[in-house]
Amino acid sequence: MTERSPAVSSVLLVGGRHPAAARAARRAGLRVHYLGPQHRAPDWLETEADAVTLLDTADAESVITAALAVHDERPFGVAITVSDAYIEAVAVVNERLGLPANSSWTTRAVNDKALMRDVLRDSRTAPVAAARVTTADQARQFAAGSGYPFILKPVDGTGSHGVTLVPDEGGLGAALAHTVEAGSGTWIAEEYLEGPEFSVETFSAAGEHHLLAVTEKFKGANFVETGHLVPARVSPETVRVMATEVMACLDAVGVTEGAAHTELVLTGRGPRVVETHVRPGGDGIVELVRLATGLDVQQLTFDWLAGRPLDLDRPRDTSRAAATWFLTPPPGSVTDIGGVQEALSEEGVTEAYLTVSPGDVIGELRSSSDRAGAVIAVGDTPDVALHRARGAVDRLRVRTAETSSAS
Known part of the structure; x- marks a missing residue:
C-alpha cells in the first residue's frame, strides 16, 4: 500500500470543462476551489466547487498571479489541472508556494x-x-542526415494538430510550405516510427511508476486518432517491454506523482516513445480504463492527494474490455444529425454522443477537433468490444453538404 505524505485537504483545480475531476476530489473528501476563464466557465461549478475564481484573461501569467492571490486568502494544499493549457502554469504555482508536485522543469x-x-x-x-x-x-539538414520518411510537428502541439509526414525528397517542399515556412512557430523533425501505436497509462506515487493499462490506438488521415481499445491485444511480454520503456521515460523527465499518458510505437526494433503527458489520457481513455480494469484514474489522483492508501499493484480483472470509436463524416456544412439513441440501444454500448450541430462546418480530418462524435462499448474480449463500438458508431448520423469553407 502507498500513501502520500503530506496529504492535503484542499485543491485548486485549474481549468477543465468536465466535472469528473471536481467530483472525484470531493469524493476523496477534498475542498475544491476552481480557477478558470470566465468565457469558458462550466455549468457545474455551483454544485461541484466549494469556491470559484473566474478570470477575464486566462493566459499563464494571469493564472499564476490569480492562483497565488487565492492561496494568500484561502490556502490550498496543491494546485492541479487536467488541461494541457495550464499544466506548466500549475507547476509554477506549486513551486512558488513550496507545494510538493511535479516540477516546472x-x-x-x-x-x-x-x-x-x-x-x-x-x-x-x-x-x-x-x-x-x-x-x-x-528541416533540409535533418532530412539529409536522417533520411526519409520523417515527421514534422509543432513542438507544443496537441490533438494531432499539425502532424505532417514528409514521405520523400519530392514531398519536402510542400511539407515545408505547410509547416515551417508558414511561420506558425517552432517545429520538431523526427524520424518516422513505423508500427502499431499504443499508449501506456500509469500512475506515479512517491517517484514510483505503476502500470494501469495499455491502450491500443487506431489512426486515420493525418495521424488523427479514430479509436482506442483497452486492453491492447498484445502479449504479456510485449506489455512488460513497453512498460519498461515508459518507466524509463518518466524517470528521465522527472515525473514523481500523478497520472501519466505515454504514447509509443511498437517498431520492428522494439517500442519507441512518441511523447508523454503528465495527465490522464484524453479521448475517453479514462473511461475505457475504468470499464476494463475497474480503476478510476481521476479517483486515484485525488485519493492519493488526500493521503488515502492505494494498492496500485494489485492484480487486474482481465475479463472485460472497452473500446471507443469516433465518427469522422465527410467535410462540409452539417445539415442533419441524429442516431444517438439508436447507437445507445446496441449491445454493450455505454456511451454515445455527437459534438456537432446543424450549421457547423466540419473540416478535413486534421486534428481531434475535426471528429463529430463517438461511441464507447464493452465486451468480454477486446475483439468483441471493438466490434461493438465500430458497429454502433455507424448508427450515429451526421450529414454534410459541400461548402467552400470546409477545409
Whole structure:
C-alpha cells in the first residue's frame, strides 16, 4: 500500500470543462476551489466547487498571479489541472508556494517535444532521431542526415494538430510550405516510427511508476486518432517491454506523482516513445480504463492527494474490455444529425454522443477537433468490444453538404 505524505485537504483545480475531476476530489473528501476563464466557465461549478475564481484573461501569467492571490486568502494544499493549457502554469504555482508536485522543469520537458527528445537522448530509453526546427534549411539538414520518411510537428502541439509526414525528397517542399515556412512557430523533425501505436497509462506515487493499462490506438488521415481499445491485444511480454520503456521515460523527465499518458510505437526494433503527458489520457481513455480494469484514474489522483492508501499493484480483472470509436463524416456544412439513441440501444454500448450541430462546418480530418462524435462499448474480449463500438458508431448520423469553407 502507498500513501502520500503530506496529504492535503484542499485543491485548486485549474481549468477543465468536465466535472469528473471536481467530483472525484470531493469524493476523496477534498475542498475544491476552481480557477478558470470566465468565457469558458462550466455549468457545474455551483454544485461541484466549494469556491470559484473566474478570470477575464486566462493566459499563464494571469493564472499564476490569480492562483497565488487565492492561496494568500484561502490556502490550498496543491494546485492541479487536467488541461494541457495550464499544466506548466500549475507547476509554477506549486513551486512558488513550496507545494510538493511535479516540477516546472518536468512539465516543460513534457510539453516541449524537442526538449523531451533532448532529455531522452541521454536516458535509458531507445533512441529516436529528432531535431528542433525553426527554418526550412534546418528541416533540409535533418532530412539529409536522417533520411526519409520523417515527421514534422509543432513542438507544443496537441490533438494531432499539425502532424505532417514528409514521405520523400519530392514531398519536402510542400511539407515545408505547410509547416515551417508558414511561420506558425517552432517545429520538431523526427524520424518516422513505423508500427502499431499504443499508449501506456500509469500512475506515479512517491517517484514510483505503476502500470494501469495499455491502450491500443487506431489512426486515420493525418495521424488523427479514430479509436482506442483497452486492453491492447498484445502479449504479456510485449506489455512488460513497453512498460519498461515508459518507466524509463518518466524517470528521465522527472515525473514523481500523478497520472501519466505515454504514447509509443511498437517498431520492428522494439517500442519507441512518441511523447508523454503528465495527465490522464484524453479521448475517453479514462473511461475505457475504468470499464476494463475497474480503476478510476481521476479517483486515484485525488485519493492519493488526500493521503488515502492505494494498492496500485494489485492484480487486474482481465475479463472485460472497452473500446471507443469516433465518427469522422465527410467535410462540409452539417445539415442533419441524429442516431444517438439508436447507437445507445446496441449491445454493450455505454456511451454515445455527437459534438456537432446543424450549421457547423466540419473540416478535413486534421486534428481531434475535426471528429463529430463517438461511441464507447464493452465486451468480454477486446475483439468483441471493438466490434461493438465500430458497429454502433455507424448508427450515429451526421450529414454534410459541400461548402467552400470546409477545409
